[in-house]
Amino acid sequence: MTTFTRYLLSKRTIDDRALNGHVWHTLQMEVTRRDRPLRVLEVGAGVGTMVERLAAWGLLTGGEYTAVDANPACIATARQRLGTRHAGIDLTWQTADLFEFAAQSSSQRWDLLIAHALLDLLDLPHTLPLLFNLLQPDGLFYFTLNFDGGTIFQPPLPGDTAVETAYHQTMDGRPGGSQTGRQLFHQVQRAGGQVLAMGSSDWVVHPVNGRYPADEAFFLHFILDTMENALSDHPALDSGLLPDWLHQRRAQVQAGQLVYIAHQLDLAGVVRSA
Ligand SMILES: C[S@@+](CC[C@H](N)C(=O)[O-])C[C@H]1O[C@@H](n2cnc3c(N)ncnc32)[C@H](O)[C@@H]1O
Numbered sequence: 369m370t371t372f373t374r375y376l377l378s379k380r381t382i383d384d385r386a387l388n389g390h391v392w393h394t395l396q397m398e399v400t401r402r403d404r405p406l407r408v409l410e411v412g413a414g415v416g417t418m419v420e421r422l423a424a425w426g427l428l429t430g431g432e433y434t435a436v437d438a439n440p441a442c443i444a445t446a447r448q449r450l451g452t453r454h455a456g457i458d459l460t461w462q463t464a465d466l467f468e469f470a471a472q473s474s475s476q477r478w479d480l481l482i483a484h485a486l487l488d489l490l491d492l493p494h495t496l497p498l499l500f501n502l503l504q505p506d507g508l509f510y511f512t513l514n515f516d517g518g519t520i521f522q523p524p525l526p527g528d529t530a531v532e533t534a535y536h537q538t539m540d541g542r543p544g545g546s547q548t549g550r551q552l553f554h555q556v557q558r559a560g561g562q563v564l565a566m567g568s569s570d571w572v573v574h575p576v577n578g579r580y581p582a583d584e585a586f587f588l589h590f591i592l593d594t595m596e597n598a599l600s601d602h603p604a605l606d607s608g609l610l611p612d613w614l615h616q617r618r619a620q621v622q623a624g625q626l627v628y629i630a631h632q633l634d635l636a637g638v639v640r641s642a
Pocket residue numbers: 376411412413414415416417436437438439442464465466467483484485486489
């Protein structure tokens with residue numbers, strides 16, 4: 369297992385709590401209305417936790433599921449964990465860049481397109497039309513855990529505002545960005561989609577009786593390491609502030625005291641004619 373694949377597995381319980389129930393139920397109603405086994409495509413599928421969830425929570429009971437991720441270690445882990453058939457669903461795992469996959473799949477069409485914790489890494493005006501083009505007419509989309517500009521740690525520390533602002537600036541310097549969640553509604557419309565449901569899916573991680581559930585302490589350390597990597601040379605942070613802030617936050621994880629909240633949004637909808 370790589371550090372990254374362990375991170376993706378460690379966030380499973382956190383994602384389960386975070387996913388928006390209203391958006392989920394809207395998608396479930398649309399899936400039920402179609403009344404046939406669906407062809408599903410997930411891009412940036414990581415280690416396959418979404419298809420497991422869709423089966424466990426009863427949204428998919430059969431059909432075909434194609435999962436694409438650019439990271440070979442993710443696809444190898446997913447294949448090892450779930451094989452080629454899981455809970456009546458036929459699985460295809462493919463290591464590929466989604467843009468190359470989309471270009472090579474121009475003759476194929478899917479009924480449901482999923483991107484979970486992915487779109488805040490991508491250029492929406494470029495990506496959404498390419499993805500929608502892979503859908504059948506009346507095809508569905510489920511875009512979940514789209515980061516939306518809130519990184520909160522408790523208890524408060526003096527450097528919090530400077531660290532949060534600088535961290536979001538690093539996201540804004542790359543495709544996607546720190547306000548992807550709120551931008552998605554109109555970006556989806558511009559690309560020809562219709563949003564049927566939208567709602568918050570914040571990550572909320574907290575200790576219970578001084579201990580973090582499952583592997584969530586590892587998840588918190590991964591988040592802090594990610595922030596350290598992103599911010600190590602940031603010009604707006606005084607030298608010393610970041611190491612001191614990280615030292616205190618890591619100590620709070622060890623002591624079972626840190627609460628972490630990330631604001632995110634889910635959307636589900638339909639593309640009437642792709
Ligand atoms: C934050 S992870 C989320 C993974 C998974 N959806 C989950 O939540 O467990 C983003 C994933 O998208 C993949 N990814 C990013 N850009 C991609 C691209 N252009 N094509 C395919 N996969 C990509 C990464 O390899 C990574 O596994």
